[in-house]
Amino acid sequence: MQRGTFQLMKSVNKSIILNKIRLSEPISRAQIAKETSLTPPTVSSIVKELIAQGIVRESTLGSSSGGRRPTMLHIHKNGFYVIGVDAGPERVECILTDLMGTIYERAASKLDTPITNDQFLAVLIATIKRVFQAQDKIIGIGIAMHGVVDVDTGTSLVAPILNLKNIPIKSVIEEEFNITVKVENDARAFALGESWFGGHEAFESMVAVNIGRGVGAGVVINGKLYHGAQGIAGEFGHMTIDINGDICECGNQGCLQTFVSGAAIAKRAGKQFSADLTAKEVYESALNGNQAYADLLVETGKMIGIGLANLIHLFNPSKIVLGGGVMKSERFIMPALLETVKQKVLTNKAKETVVTVTRLGEDATILGAVALLLIEIFDPPIQID
Amino acid sequence: MQRGTFQLMKSVNKSIILNKIRLSEPISRAQIAKETSLTPPTVSSIVKELIAQGIVRESTLGSSSGGRRPTMLHIHKNGFYVIGVDAGPERVECILTDLMGTIYERAASKLDTPITNDQFLAVLIATIKRVFQAQDKIIGIGIAMHGVVDVDTGTSLVAPILNLKNIPIKSVIEEEFNITVKVENDARAFALGESWFGGHEAFESMVAVNIGRGVGAGVVINGKLYHGAQGIAGEFGHMTIDINGDICECGNQGCLQTFVSGAAIAKRAGKQFSADLTAKEVYESALNGNQAYADLLVETGKMIGIGLANLIHLFNPSKIVLGGGVMKSERFIMPALLETVKQKVLTNKAKETVVTVTRLGEDATILGAVALLLIEIFDPPIQID
DNA sequence: ATAGTAAATTAATTTAATTAAGAAAAGAAG
DNA sequence: CTTCTTTTCTTAATTAAATTAATTTACTAT
Numbered sequence: 091m092q093r094g095t096f097q098l099m100k101s102v103n104k105s106i107i108l109n110k111i112r113l114s115e116p117i118s119r120a121q122i123a124k125e126t127s128l129t130p131p132t133v134s135s136i137v138k139e140l141i142a143q144g145i146v147r148e149s150t151l152g153s154s155s156g157g158r159r160p161t162m163l164h165i166h167k168n169g170f171y172v173i174g175v176d177a178g179p180e181r182v183e184c185i186l187t188d189l190m191g192t193i194y195e196r197a198a199s200k201l202d203t204p205i206t207n208d209q210f211l212a213v214l215i216a217t218i219k220r221v222f223q224a225q226d227k228i229i230g231i232g233i234a235m236h237g238v239v240d241v242d243t244g245t246s247l248v249a250p251i252l253n254l255k256n257i258p259i260k261s262v263i264e265e266e267f268n269i270t271v272k273v274e275n276d277a278r279a280f281a282l283g284e285s286w287f288g289g290h291e292a293f294e295s296m297v298a299v300n301i302g303r304g305v306g307a308g309v310v311i312n313g314k315l316y317h318g319a320q321g322i323a324g325e326f327g328h329m330t331i332d333i334n335g336d337i338c339e340c341g342n343q344g345c346l347q348t349f350v351s352g353a354a355i356a357k358r359a360g361k362q363f364s365a366d367l368t369a370k371e372v373y374e375s376a377l378n379g380n381q382a383y384a385d386l387l388v389e390t391g392k393m394i395g396i397g398l399a400n401l402i403h404l405f406n407p408s409k410i411v412l413g414g415g416v417m418k419s420e421r422f423i424m425p426a427l428l429e430t431v432k433q434k435v436l437t438n439k440a441k442e443t444v445v446t447v448t449r450l451g452e453d454a455t456i457l458g459a460v461a462l463l464l465i466e467i468f469d470p471p472i473q474i475d
Numbered sequence: 476m477q478r479g480t481f482q483l484m485k486s487v488n489k490s491i492i493l494n495k496i497r498l499s500e501p502i503s504r505a506q507i508a509k510e511t512s513l514t515p516p517t518v519s520s521i522v523k524e525l526i527a528q529g530i531v532r533e534s535t536l537g538s539s540s541g542g543r544r545p546t547m548l549h550i551h552k553n554g555f556y557v558i559g560v561d562a563g564p565e566r567v568e569c570i571l572t573d574l575m576g577t578i579y580e581r582a583a584s585k586l587d588t589p590i591t592n593d594q595f596l597a598v599l600i601a602t603i604k605r606v607f608q609a610q611d612k613i614i615g616i617g618i619a620m621h622g623v624v625d626v627d628t629g630t631s632l633v634a635p636i637l638n639l640k641n642i643p644i645k646s647v648i649e650e651e652f653n654i655t656v657k658v659e660n661d662a663r664a665f666a667l668g669e670s671w672f673g674g675h676e677a678f679e680s681m682v683a684v685n686i687g688r689g690v691g692a693g694v695v696i697n698g699k700l701y702h703g704a705q706g707i708a709g710e711f712g713h714m715t716i717d718i719n720g721d722i723c724e725c726g727n728q729g730c731l732q733t734f735v736s737g738a739a740i741a742k743r744a745g746k747q748f749s750a751d752l753t754a755k756e757v758y759e760s761a762l763n764g765n766q767a768y769a770d771l772l773v774e775t776g777k778m779i780g781i782g783l784a785n786l787i788h789l790f791n792p793s794k795i796v797l798g799g800g801v802m803k804s805e806r807f808i809m810p811a812l813l814e815t816v817k818q819k820v821l822t823n824k825a826k827e828t829v830v831t832v833t834r835l836g837e838d839a840t841i842l843g844a845v846a847l848l849l850i851e852i853f854d855p856p857i858q859i860d
Numbered sequence: 861a862t863a864g865t866a867a868a869t870t871a872a873t874t875t876a877a878t879t880a881a882g883a884a885a886a887g888a889a890g
Numbered sequence: 891c892t893t894c895t896t897t898t899c900t901t902a903a904t905t906a907a908a909t910t911a912a913t914t915t916a917c918t919a920t
Contacts, residue, residue, distance in 0.1 A: 091491060091511055091512060093487065093488060093491065093511065093512065093513055093877090094483065094484035094485060094486070094487030094488040094491075094876090094877085095484065095877070095878090095906090096484070096876085096877065096878090096905085096906040096907055096908090097906085097907095098479065098484060098487070099479035099480065099481070099483065099484050099906085099907070099908075100479060100906080100907065100908090101479070102478065102479030102483070103478055103479040103907090103908085106476060106478060106479075118867075118868095119867075119868065120866075120867050120868075126476055126478065127476060127478060128478055128908090129908075129909055129910080130867080130868070130869085131868090131869075131870085131908080131909075131910090132907080132908060132909080133868095134867095134868065134869065135869095135907085135908090151916095151917095154865085154866065154867085154916085154917055154918070155865085155866085155917095155918075156864070156865050156866070156917070156918040156919065157864085157865040157866025157867065157916075157917055157918070158865080158866055158867040158868070158914095158915060158916040158917050159866085159867080159916070159917060160866080160867060160868090161867080161868080238822070294704065295703065295704055317791070318680065318790060318791025318792065319679065319680055319791050319792060319793035319825075319828070320791055320793075320822065320824040320825045320827065320828070321791070321824070322787075322788065322791050322821065322822055322824070322825050323789065323790060323791040324788075324789065325788035325789070325791075325821060326788070326789065328788055328821055329785045329788055329789065330716055330781050330784065330785055330819070331715055331716065331717075331718055332716075332717060332718045332719065333716055333717045333720075333778075333781060334717065334719070335718075340821055342784075342819050344717075393718075396715050396718060399715065399727075400714045400715055400785070401789065402707075403707065403709075403710035403711070403713055403714055404708065404709065404710070404711065404714065404786065404789050404790065405703060405708060405789065405790070406702070406703025406704050406705055406706070406707050406708040406710075407703065407704060408704035408705075434715070434727050436707065436710060436713055436725055437623070437705065437707055439705040439706070439707070440704075440705045440707050442705065443704070443705070472857045473857060478908095479907090479908085480875095480908070480909090481874085481875045481876060481877095481907085481908065481909090482875090484875085484876070484877075484907095485875085485876065485877090488876090488877085503898075503899095504898075504899065505897075505898050505899075513877090514877075514878060514879080515898080515899065515900085516877080516878075516879090516899090516900075516901085517876080517877060517878080518899095519899065519900065520876085520877095520900095536885095539885085539886055539887075539896085539897070539898085540886095540887080540896085540897085541886070541887045541888065541895070541896050541897070542885075542886055542887075542895080542896040542897025542898065543884060543885040543886055543896080543897050543898040543899075544885070544886065544897085544898080545897080545898060545899090546898080546899080861920100862919100862920085863918105863919085863920080864917105864918085864919080864920095865916100865917080865918080865919100866915100866916090866917080866918100867914100867915080867916080867917090868913100868914080868915075868916100869912100869913080869914070869915090870911100870912080870913070870914085871910100871911085871912075871913090872909100872910080872911080872912095873908100873909075873910070873911090874907100874908080874909070874910090875906100875907090875908075875909090876905100876906090876907100876908105877904100877905080877906080877907105878903100878904075878905070878906095879902100879903080879904070879905090880901105880902085880903080880904090881900105881901085881902080881903095882899105882900080882901075882902095883898100883899085883900075883901090884897100884898080884899075884900090885896100885897085885898080885899100886895100886896080886897080886898095887894100887895085887896080887897100888893100888894080888895075888896095889892100889893085889894075889895095890891100890892085890893080890894095
């Protein structure tokens with residue numbers, strides 16, 4: 091059990107200061123003290139340590155209105171690096187970033203099926219190697235893996251499209267690079283990326299929903315991922331919304347996914363218009379003025395809205411961020427979606443829930459992978475109410 | 476912002492010790508030290524304070540196996556009292572308990588409709604007065620109010636069956652008794668009561684679902700209620716599970732409530748068998764061997780199961796506790812419910828989610844009202860990961 | 861130049877935990 | 891019955907780290 095110790099007290103203050111610098115750099119010691127209500131000597135002494143550790147650095151002097159000019163502090167850009175990996179079903183992408191999430195290197199590899207566990211891991215290692223520079227300054231590798239992931243062991247339990255099972259990602263990569271490795275499901279990494287780099291500081295709780303091949307969600311409460319008891323919190327795609335609906339790949343009936351995933355859109359287009367199109371083609375046709383396809387996307391927006399209303403009634407997050415391939419049809423989907431949410435949600439207060447589309451684009455997930463390690467550095471060991 | 480201070484450090488340890496005593500009394504100082512990994516002097520000095528405050532007391536000496544006999548510690552039963560109130564749509568019930576939730580006094584009043592805000596408050600005050608003994612030792616009044624409650628202001632925004640709005644419960648009762656008053660929605664109080672007094676210590680997250688007139692749920696994470704951003708987290712009854720379903724009283728279509736509430740059961744009985752029965756009568760007929768009614772209840776169990784599967788996929792709590800009038804038909808409902816959950820939930824791990832019916836009976840909600848104040852005393856100011 | 865002001869550091873103090881040592885109380889062994 | 895061991899609990903000394911107060915540094919403004 092975690093007790094009240096001096097170390098606890100200190101690490102709490104350390105996180106407060108570090109996060110203040112991260113979110114408000116450049117900032118002076120005096121201003122940190124003012125804004126956190128820590129005393130100046132406490133700030134000075136902790137900042138001294140952070141500088142010695144190489145996480146923080148001093149830069150220029152700020153301006154003064156009569157008095158000594160403040161020394162501005164920053165996160166040390168070249169102090170430490172993190173590697174982020176987005177391992178999708180078709181390609182593996184790697185980036186090298188600093189502690190602020192600035193990207194310095196990028197590499198990607200295609201995955202060809204059929205593939206074995208070892209081949210997959212070999213591609214992963216090779217791609218990471220291409221961005222693995224300044225080794226001694228890299229503090230870890232964060233991996234966003236599609237499919238079902240066991241976070242504790244860092245194992246990919248099921249990788250559906252690659253048709254792989256039980257890939258011991260964490261242990262193999264840790265062995266290879268001799269460095270900390272964190273593995274997380276890609277939908278949750280997306281949520282974490284949005285929460286850290288999407289510019290949503292003020293939101294205490296956020297749900298990020300990825301609608302693409304499948305539909306997944308990640309729940310972030312106070313900057314941290316919420317996993318639930320068995321690590322399946324946020325299985326948004328398999329929420330039943332139509333007890334008489336079609337059979338889903340999971341075996342249940344009327345899952346949200348059977349209405350709104352990319353495959354579902356394509357299937358419905360096929361059914362209604364006997365056309366053999368992908369979701370992308372449906373969107374493009376709609377863009378080109380095909381009203382029937384546009385209507386189909388609007389209908390999809392309504393269904394997503396129903397799902398989100400359920401989400402709001404259960405989780406009641408302050409913000410919901412949407413991403414994934416399907417959301418590229420934003421212009422057709424969003425108006426209907428927002429209206430449905432507003433109409434379905436019970437209280438006026440809850441109607442205020444902010445629902446937006448990601449502005450981080452493709453990088454939200456891989457930056458979330460990076461954030462898996464940033465949490466270790468920036469997050470306090472405790473949650474203060 | 477809450478900093479790392481000496482007070483924080485101390486209050487963390489104080490909570491740890493207090494909760495250890497509460498959950499394991501009688502217990503010695505030495506054993507507390509062992510089990511919490513706090514050092515003996517720390518335990519002694521904090522226990523000394525707790526005794527001086529009158530929250531803890533020493534009792535007999537324990538047994539020894541060669542060595543000084545330990546002095547056993549308890550929560551001081553006659554040290555402090557709490558008043559709990561369950562304000563339902565038909566009656567107001569009050570209890571006087573000690574810090575362990577032991578009930579010493581009880582009083583109840585019937586509510587007649589039509590009723591005004593002032594009349595309602597007058598009944599509330601009169602009933603509380605009947606249990607308001609040993610005034611100087613009462614630390615507060617916790618009120619579980621049906622309907623929509625604004626927790627921050629302690630106002631009942633909507634009390635549906637009484638047909639009242641904006642009742643300023645907290646301010647009026649605080650003024651009358653000059654004591655701390657906490658107001659919470661009754662479904663959430665039920666959840667809190669279960670979590671504190673239902674014998675579920677080991678569960679980090681719990682959802683308690685009340686199925687009666689309406690369907691509500693309370694979410695408890697680490698012993699605390701989760702409210703969400705606008706305080707509507709757990710509006711389980713208005714989760715859409717059938718996009719083509721009947722219109723609910725909330726205006727939406729196919730809410731879970733339209734399938735499983737007491738009223739819904741009665742309505743379906745009426746529709747299928749053109750009988751004018753209450754849900755209770757349906758249950759009694761089923762008990763007397765009416766197979767059609769038994770089937771109707773089994774069907775209800777299945778629908779609840781579908782709702783719970785959705786709940787598990789989003790919140791993934793370690794435990795779900797069911798209560799409320801409808802759950803009195805447990806013997807018909809539960810087997811189908813459990814099977815449906817097991818069948819619908821995706822991963823094997825999550826199938827392990829424990830689903831049970833409350834064993835606290837009628838008192839879960841009112842004890843939850845009591846727990847609203849116990850939290851103030853027992854809960855740590857921080858959440859340790 | 862000099863006064864005034866703000867930033868940062870240094871020194872002294874305080875809080876509260878930890879470590880080490882000791883006192884109290886019991887059973888066990890001779 | 892005395893002595894030893896064990897366990898519980900307290901007391902005293904030490905330590906970590908925050909706070910308070912004082913001081914130094916480095917400006918701006920008159």
